[in-house]
Amino acid sequence: MSPQAGPRLAGKRILLGISAGIAAYKSAHLARLLKKAGAEVRVVMTAGAQAFITPLTLQALTGEAVRTSLLDPEAEAGMGHIELARWAELILIAPATADLMARLAHGHADDLLTTLCLASGAECVMAPAMNQAMWRHPATQDNARRLADLGWRLLGPDAGDQACGDIGPGRMLEPEAIVDALFSSPEAASLSRSPEDAPVRSSESAPDSSNAAASGLTITITAGPTREPLDPVRYLSNHSSGKMGYALAAAAASRGARVRLISGPVALDTPPGVERIDVESAIEMCEAVRRAAADSDIFIGCAAVADYRAEQISEHKLKKTTDDDTLTLRLVKNPDIIAEIAACEPRPLMIGFAAETRDLETYARDKLIRKNLDMIVANDVGQAGLGFGAERNAALLLWREDQRRDGSSAPGRLELPAQSKATLAETIIDTALARFAARAPSKPSQQDTP
Template sequence: MSTALPRRVLLGISAGIAAYKSAQLARLLKQAGCEVRVVMTDGAQAFITPLTLQALTGEPVRTSLLDPEAEAGMGHIELARWADLILIAPATADVMARLAHGHADDLLTTLCLASDADKAMAPAMNQAMWRQPATARNARRLIDDGWRLLGPDSGDQACGDVGPGRMLEPDAILAALSEPADRPAEGLHVVITAGPTREPLDPVRYLSNHSSGKMGYALATAAAALGARVTLISGPVALPTPAGVERLDVESAREMHDAAQRLAGDCDLFIGCAAVADYRAEAPAEHKLKKQEGEDTLTLRLVKNPDIIAAVAARPDRPFVVGFAAETRDLAAYAHDKLARKGLDMVVANDVSRVGLGFGADDNAALLLWREGDTTGQADLPPQPKAELAEAVIRRALECLTPPAGDAD
């Protein structure tokens, strides 16, 4: 698999505050051995000057489709033919919309339509704009048209909001461009649950478990690296959001259930990796529970939480559903039971009692079971870093989701 960066990169910069990051991106591309030429929209020049990019790339910066000198020899067509890759960073909601609908009303969009080069963009916008159905439709159309979307990231935004929409950091963009050329998940939407849930007992106490979220986050990283659009529904963990992954933070099992139901009808692959609390307090106390003099025990009344993975598998519009089984004994028996009882397509079972594996560890091992018609396929994945195990799980799920041509009836 090739991991080489393209030799000639046309860097498009549109009108977002994240344009300041494009200077560092241009510098990193040059350091990696790429030839870089820059095209800026009118609005981009309000955030960063063409002179800055010219100094970093050593090439004149193009800003206008109607530049008499540059267009004396149809310069925009020459530039479109020159590029091996057109990379737009940042890509605003406006640029995404115009490209999704085939507009060519400035130099940047005209070059995109006139070029057969590979195309990628790093979206950057307010979190509410990114979550709009119109932006989601435009993103899907761009992916269908062959664009590769890098990000966005999630976190603090210049406007004060917090959420998805941040442009990936330049080093993350460079890393994404250097990923293996095979991207079997391109165009697919993968939804993953990760981490623990917390079920409140009172305002300061809760029921939870030892899940660190590392396995779920490794799955999200692997799915994104293989080309998928990834949404990560995360319980409370101390982990950074993987590059290019949209993250939704939840606390309780019911919050995770609601988020999963919202997304399950719009995804191709659903992976339930979270360690969800089976029970919650029937009536959490309004104030902190106090020790009672003379009482040596405390009775809590618990009720069942919704079964997230089974609910997704029971949907009439269900995606391909992968469940996890964290067990301490009889691994194969419990895994087979979970596959059948919950109507799953695949189960990843791991023995969390093994020292150095499972909860909180960086390594893991797993037994994979998947449906093959009337039979069950099986594979043992030996102890290995969670990142490697995650890629193996994603690739196996993709093979089951998209069988080779000729296998269908």
């Protein structure tokens, strides 16, 4: 907990809601930290939460009776739930399960905690905690968007090992991170994993990120097309807009990473807190990547790099002739940037992209192995409304293998349906961080939510 959290929380009336999930054990520590910071804390638990932690534990830590039922005759003699709703200046739900998120997103008031949320005008914050597949499910992502629209601030989830053996986003943030985030500025809330489709903005500084899933890591990302000159006015290029790469850079920066974005020519603003390096050709991009790779922990090759360039660039504009209806260009191969960096030792965690129009998984898995990558993001760019230039995309994530708790391993695979590129980038970055944590024992992730 940061030294600043105490003064900000002193005297604050906080209603701590606890829903079902193994991360409920962290709520006891969270309650203790809130009390230590000087806040007044009252706890409401759902019926499921009591299977993981007892009300008596929270009562001992807060010095206040714990409420568990909407239909408690003694408490409701004076409309106690309305009094509690009026008392709270801040409602903090940690952990918030997928079920609770769904009920709040759709205005349900079928237990004490959801009723209080609807009856209160307090600031509302939640820390989601669930299995990684549940968090990534389109229904949960839609509920997160609904909650954000209703004024909820989502802190997390974090990524890493989970109690069920999965790896990915879904772990509840650590109590210290939650306390530090409670009164950070609205701009700092951009690190929350709510999948709002916010536009990329230009900024001089990074968000004040309390979610430090990538703190201390350097992530290099390439984005956009390259332009291969033919003469002073013409070039070869492709339809890449750079939107996916820029969304990845924004997502990585929001998680606390130092982000270096090597960009081809695009019409996009630099995401907050991102170091941007502009290049034009594949050769220029290759040189920039070589310089950046040496101190990178993760490298993501999202740029649509031209495979070929002109063997010779004309000094003057190529003129159209009247006696010849054809023009012959001699092309030579450009460097294979991602394969070159993947061959280095030591090397960063290598993530590539594969844009295909058929046999998506076959070609992507071949590229994963052939280029010695750790993970690949495969896109079917033949689908209308997805891929190049579009606001939405779908992806198939493949990685070499997952180590299971029984010592066995299996190839990793995650299929992501069509969604905004900003939302897609969140999951790609979280998966990349989980792969890095699995590869780097010096930076272990702690076991958490189901």
